[in-house]
Amino acid sequence: MISATQQKIADELDVRARKYLRGDGANLETLRDKKLKGQLVNREKLYGQSAKAAAKAEKWLLPSDEGYLEPEGLEKTWMIKQESIVREVDISSFRKPFDMILPDLGPYKLEYTPSGRYMVMGGRKGHLAMIDMLNMNLIKEFQVRETVRDVVFLQNEQFFAVAQKKYPYIYNWRGTEIHCLKEHGAALKLQFLDKHFLLASVNKSAQLHYQDVSTGVIVANYRTGLGRTDVMQVNPYNAVIGLGHSAGKVTMWKPTSAKPLVTMLCHFGPVTDIAFHKGGHLMATTGMDHKIKLWDIRKFGLLHSYTAHAQMLDFSQKGMLALGNKSHVHIWRDSGNQDYKQYMSHEMVKGYQLAKVCFRPYEDVLGIGHSMGLSSIIVPGAGEPNFDSWVANPYETKKQRREKEVHALIDKLQPETIMLEPTKIGTLKPRRTKANPTKKEIQEEMESAIDAAKNITFKKKTKGRNKPSKRTKKKEEGVFKAKRPFLEQKTEERPFKRQKKEEVELPKALQRFSRKKAQ
């Protein structure tokens, strides 16, 4: 007999495992192919094992759980001030909140590395600095004496890109200028797609640029045509870039499409900021119309609309939403059913103008860039408590960093893999919308396919396989392969015609000469 506790544990594990199963398996009962069925059943079993193991590991091996502020009685969490929090936390957390007063070169933009270890900050008037947040070491600090509009880390802390007055520049951690990206123009906002090694920027003339930082190739350059904007955010789930425009529109872009994938009317006034949830299906927008809206970007429907004013938004790893408005910071938290409620609030010193709010990954810390320098506050339960050193390791050694960089380069995704539904990769191509393509179209398609097959350049192979004869043979094979689906289509069509022929009836006078069908 299974005891109640065991049952409970099993149920909990099942719930956890469901996350790792990534949806249910197909209904295999409908399959008629026994072999395939057997294979798939076996596969499903393995998936189940894998998910269960992952769930178990998650349950028993992850060191810590996130905690939240828990009010007692009539207490409200947003009434709790930073001072009272700081008094209660442990020493390591005690050091995290700070205020850095840099009055001259303000307002500051800031950015953390994905591991949360390093922070780069850029003052509007040209002050750039990189800080190791673990030991609060200033790695490099320099002045570019130019307007700095945005800063962003590239693949690791070694490089960062800065959107300056005329062009974006790439600096290394020593502050050496590595590149000047003139094609981007006067970029207002920068984003880096770390899986694709793409640096995206939107410039003054509302042009969206994608540049591959590993090869240096400009992958795409599109005119948004919707006016100047500095609202740009990348969706971490599918690397689609969202742009907020002045007409209240939000557009989503990918590097292989000149037109926005989605255009939504989100606000009645200009959009001031966008933030994407890590899970990829939640978007928060804020506009000048005193609204904060939450969108489900799977079906592009509005989830919630709140009346509040915010100039900047950011989602934390655990899904908290930070809103910055002038000198106030509010943090909202999901109270279930994606309904966000206020969780914390923080007041800057009067007169400080916020420029950026940014959650620090793997830490319960919110970094705030403002006109008088930097601030950092504690937001309990904001960050992911357990880091995965294979994904992002705050305590990375030099060797690990190098290795990871190489791995990342090897695993680099091509720009065309960016799409709204990345799970669709590998699935069957949707059928053509047109019912029957004309003969000419088919012919054209076939020709293009053949041309593509002919133009394939082969790798240089070893001795025997590099013979011209082999190459031509391979090419011929490729052409044949390209041709085949079209030819098969033709053969499929034929039987219909034949049927028609059979139906033709002989005139009555001749019928007696026709061969009788066997009964």
Added chain:
Amino acid sequence: MTGKNTKQKPKGTKKGGRDKKKRHGPRLPSAVRKELEHLNADPNLEQSELEKDEFGEDVYEYDEETPEEETRKNRRYDSVDNYEYELPKEFEDEDVPSEDEELDSEPSEKSDDDQENSRHPRMLEDITGLPSMAFDGQQKKQIVVTDFQGDLNGKKISIHDLLDPLQQEPGYKNLRKKLHKIETKPMTVQVPLPKEEREKLERKVAYYHTRKDMTKWEPLVKRNREAPTLHFDADVNLGFSTVGSIASEFEPRTEFEKKMALLVHDPEIVDAYNKDGVRLLELNKINIEDVKEHQHRLAKMRSLLFNHEMKSKRIKKIKSKTYHRILKKERLKAASAMEMDPEVAKENARKQEFKRAEERMTLKHKNRSKWAQRILKRGLDIQDEGTRSAITEQLHQHALLTRKMNSIEDNSDDDDNSTDDNDNDDSDELLSEKGKKNVSKLLNKAKESTLKALEDASELPKSGVFALPFMERGLKKQQDAVEEEARMALDEYDASLRQHEKGHDIKNPKSAKVSGRKVFGPLKDKLQKPHKRRNTFNDDHNSDSEGGSDTIDRADVDEEVNNPAQNANLGPASDDDSENVTHSIFKSFDDIVKEPGPKTTFEVAIFASDCWKKINGENVVDAGSTKAAAIQNSQMLMHLPEPEDMDQDSDGDSEEKMVDGFLSSSPKRDYELPSQADLIHQAFAGDDVEAEFEKYKLEHLNEECPEPEKPELIPGWGQWTDIQQKRGMPSWMINEHKNAKRKREEALKKRKDASLKNVIISENVDKKAEKLLAKTLPFPYTSEEVYEQSIRMPIGPDFNPAITAGTLNRPTVVKKPGVIIKPIQYEEVDPNDDPDQPRRIVQKPKAQPKANKDNSARGKLKKMASTKKKIKP
């Protein structure tokens, strides 16, 4: 001349003929010849050979004088190669004793009727011009028959009548039993099935068996197919591998190894080895004489070999065809003598079979040669006797070669019979003499000769190849066998002598009974004629040498005995066989009917039912659990609403408060009152924006899915004059336009953003991204849904724990380089096995059990051979 002659002679004379040949053929040194004789010594022949030794010279001379009739020039009938008819097993018991009796009685009866019949042969002689001896046989038979008829009293002879006199004989009981069996269970011999039907049945059986064989493999193959991974591992022997461990396990098996072990473990040597080396040296000393002897022996062997080689070279050089033919025949004969050896017999059988096949292929002896065809063209009647006989000989050869062979079992039976016959022959030959004096004389002579042979045999050759130890042993064995045989023969002689002396009168009728049968029917007479004639010839020429006539007579008698027996037995035996075959077939079919499936399947069924039950049980449990869960859920649901309500309440509160907070938190100093224009703009901005967006969306839709152009006629078209009434657009144009419009609407409805007012989702196909999608459904899949579900899980090591990452990505076949994949080997499949487990298939280095089987089989064969050898003499 001699080749043909000897061919006609029965076995005994054959040997004599061979002796004669020796003089013509290559002259082997006497030592070698002797050895050969010893090697080939057939116990049956031994005695006859010994006999021959006595009057070998005479035979030689006699042979020189063979009459014309013997040389085939005037032969009327096909020559028969083989006089030894092979009898089936059943035959021996019934006939042997009676034969004895008959033969025992024959001489005596002859002596009685001698005077009576003396006139008749004379008359015959006058009429036919043939010597009187030619009719002797017939007379004998006739006389016997009359006697027999008198005894019968007009009744039919039953088997019981034949059996009665045998009551005292040792094998009688067995015979009775057999007879009883036959009587109680009368079997009607059915007509053998037609060939087609028989073959069909055979095929059926073969199919059944092969199917059985194949189905045996099914679960094994199924298991291998279902296994997600097959590992082909090399058989790694993890046993002891040190030299010491191997040496300690060594056990001497072969003769040589045993000898070596004996030497190695000799306590003396071991002792010496342990103590000191000097003693070892002493032990190692070799006697000079031994060495010399060894050298001598080697030299002798070498010289023998050399001589033999030289001789064979010389013989090879001889170009005479006849010589080689004779040589070949001789060799064949020698081979036939060696037939006792199963290996040789097999070889011979193979050769014979090959010849037969060749004959059937080429039809060489069916008058197809140029010579034969020319003769046939000219007419066979004009040809002289020699040619005709040659042609008939050829045809006979063909018939012999193309005749259907008996099965192997029959052959073995026949062999046994033939040996028995030979045994009988030994006694027959004595009894077939005319006079009883002769008989006693002959018996005595035989006795003497056997004794002499025994003495001779005891003297082993002390030199040459036969001096070698293993040869000596072999010879000794042979000699033992020969001695035994000789002793038996001696006993037999004694017994027959005694019988002979006691008197023959008593046994006369019995013998008459047996041989009497042959009188009836003219056919038999005809058959016997040639033999008789030959008899007379032989007698004429061999008046002084009894041996020769003896043997010929024996042959005659043999024939008489064997002919009917074979005729009688061959038919039923074959019928029986066929019936047996059919029986077995029916049996097997019955078996099939009775046993619907092998036991394993039954077990599987049981297991399956168990499993089913188990599953059922589980289902019940599951259902229970799900129910419980459902209950829990419902409870949860019951509980939930309240907090939600609370939440909502609190939400409302909080929002208000939050707004309050905003209001309160934002200091008034910070807040700049927006201008009126701004406020208005903000207030009314929404409407404007929405309308703008709608416009924008429409534009976008038009771009992606353009509106069909309104049909327009070019001015002047569709009207002759302005007087003519305008008919408007042609209907097809209007229809087309309508259709296009409808299509567009449908397309717009189908769009994802059709129901989303404020969203435009681009439907443009990204051609670059298209290459990441599957053009067609990959092979084994037939359903898109299943395919897409199957690829939803990443299988890489980044996304899976180590325990499953390996199994998820394991190839279907795992094999190390260099491992040879052996053909599948049968093994029992455990139905309890998990089919999803990866399967390990160990590639054994060698199929050991098979080899053992072979060995054992060979051992059995050897055993059988040895038993045969034992039985035969």
